[in-house]
């Protein structure tokens with residue numbers, strides 16, 4: 001994933017991002033940080049193809065997104081799991097069915113869907129709410145449904161906007177373990193957050209937005225780098241978080 005000289009501006013407003021250049025290596029894990037209003041959500045929007053940059057080049061999975069035609073967009077989007085700040089759950093579908101949706105679209109068998117969705121919803125503490133409709137859940141519970149939906153099909157790229165913003169510290173850590181496990185299995189992860197405790201506890205690289213541009217900060221010494229498939233910081237595969245059944249074909253980035 002590559003941003004080269006990217007600028008973002010909303011209609012008549014001032015420029016939000018200007019001349020942003022960085023590369024997200026496949027299998028990397030980054031926190032996206034910056035003050036409120038710095039442009040974190042806007043940058044995520046560009047990454048999930050929800051906003052066209054006003055200038056510059058964005059490449060996703062080796063494709064210049066400006067060169068994509070409308071028919072190509074959905075397949076690319078399906079490789080991206082997104083946790084939206086406002087959740088965007090489907091209100092008339094149960095918790096279970098919201099999370100099952102990406103697997104149903106991928107054609108996974110119902111028996112497998114049942115197993116994996118139930119496992120994942122148990123991991124995020126929602127096993128007693130499988131049949132609940134989103135409007136009957138608390139904000140933190142809806143956030144966890146949204147996270148489960150974003151990770152269940154093991155996307156190539158996970159983008160999460162304040163994914164621990166509505167949960168307590170214990171659940172926040174559990175969710176971080178889930179993201180780390182997904183990353184260990186090869187997913188590139190970007191998490192926008194204000195949670196300094198989380199950022200300092202998990203020493204991942206940081207994309208810092210300041211005055212419309214990005215600085216990459218790496219808190220780790222060179223020797224601490226895991227390989228993209230590395231295991232640093234992730235719980236053991238056995239007994240760790242479940243991450244769903246699907247590895248998308250053509251997942252190379």
Ligand SMILES: Nc1ncnc2c1ncn2[C@@H]1O[C@H](COP(=O)(O)OP(=O)(O)OP(=O)(O)O)[C@@H](O)[C@H]1O
Pocket residue numbers: 010013016034035036037038039040041042043
């Ligand atoms: N659709 C929009 N139209 C016009 N301006 C917008 C729009 N969306 C965001 N902005 C403006 O762009 C700037 C960056 O917003 P953005 O949501 O990307 O920041 P953020 O870093 O994610 O903030 P927060 O941490 O508070 O969520 C803000 O000044 C915001 O008002």
